[in-house]
Amino acid sequence: xxxxxxxxxxxxxxxxxxxxxxxxxxxxxxxxxxxxxxxxxxxxxxxxxxxxxxxxxxxxxxxxxxxxxxxxxxxxxxxxxxxxxxxxxxxxxxxxxxxxxxxxxxxxxxxxxxxxxxxxxxxxxxxxxxxxxxxxxxxxxxxxxxxxxxxxxxxxxxxxxxxxxxxxxxxxxxxxxxxxxxxxxxxxxxxxxxxxxxxxxxxxxxxxxxxxxx
Numbered sequence: 001x002x003x004x005x006x007x008x009x010x011x012x013x014x015x016x017x018x019x020x021x022x023x024x025x026x027x028x029x030x031x032x033x034x035x036x037x038x039x040x041x042x043x044x045x046x047x048x049x050x051x052x053x054x055x056x057x058x059x060x061x062x063x064x065x066x067x068x069x070x071x072x073x074x075x076x077x078x079x080x081x082x083x084x085x086x087x088x089x090x091x092x093x094x095x096x097x098x099x100x101x102x103x104x105x106x107x108x109x110x111x112x113x114x115x116x117x118x119x120x121x122x123x124x125x126x127x128x129x130x131x132x133x134x135x136x137x138x139x140x141x142x143x144x145x146x147x148x149x150x151x152x153x154x155x156x157x158x159x160x161x162x163x164x165x166x167x168x169x170x171x172x173x174x175x176x177x178x179x180x181x182x183x184x185x186x187x188x189x190x191x192x193x194x195x196x197x198x199x200x201x202x203x204x205x206x207x208x209x210x211x212x213x214x
């Protein structure tokens with residue numbers, strides 16, 4: 001379950017496996033792709049949220065291209081707040097960097113490398129999970145989706161929260177290891193380990209691309 005850059009406690013993986021963690025859910029037959037919050041804020045060096053996630057963006061673009069060919073639903077999430085942050089509540093108060101997503105801020109725009117289409121599902125949210133306070137679960141259910149392929153940023157925040165809520169709403173979460181990113185490699189890997197152990201299948205990009213091609 002671990003990847004490069006994370007030093008695990010000796011025997012931790014074996015301990016988790018023996019306790020029954022890390023089971024595989026597997027792909028369903030009707031997937032959708034979710035691209036979580038891949039905004040300029042995570043890529044622009046002037047932004048307090050800049051996280052050095054260009055490799056994750058490149059992977060995300062490859063997964064998006066495969067999703068287009070497979071003709072599956074694509075969900076883009078974005079964050080937007082009233083300029084006084086009144087709709088951001090405690091979360092907005094806790095994380096000052098979220099002011100990057102005040103309405104009208106250029107940093108809140110989706111990365112231009114990720115082209116949207118008119119039939120894509122655009123979810124505007126104020127909190128970490130793409131499901132919290134939105135109609136996403138109902139939309140996916142109406143489309144017959146059973147598997148949510150999760151990409152985007154950040155691994156420890158909105159990606160994690162969305163994958164967890166996907167599981168709780170009955171959708172199989174598949175987190176693409178190379179297509180998610182965080183400002184800290186150690187935090188990134190720790191969260192992937194925990195997601196893979198308890199809530200989601202963390203898979204390599206190549207495995208996801210093979211599935212979409214099939």
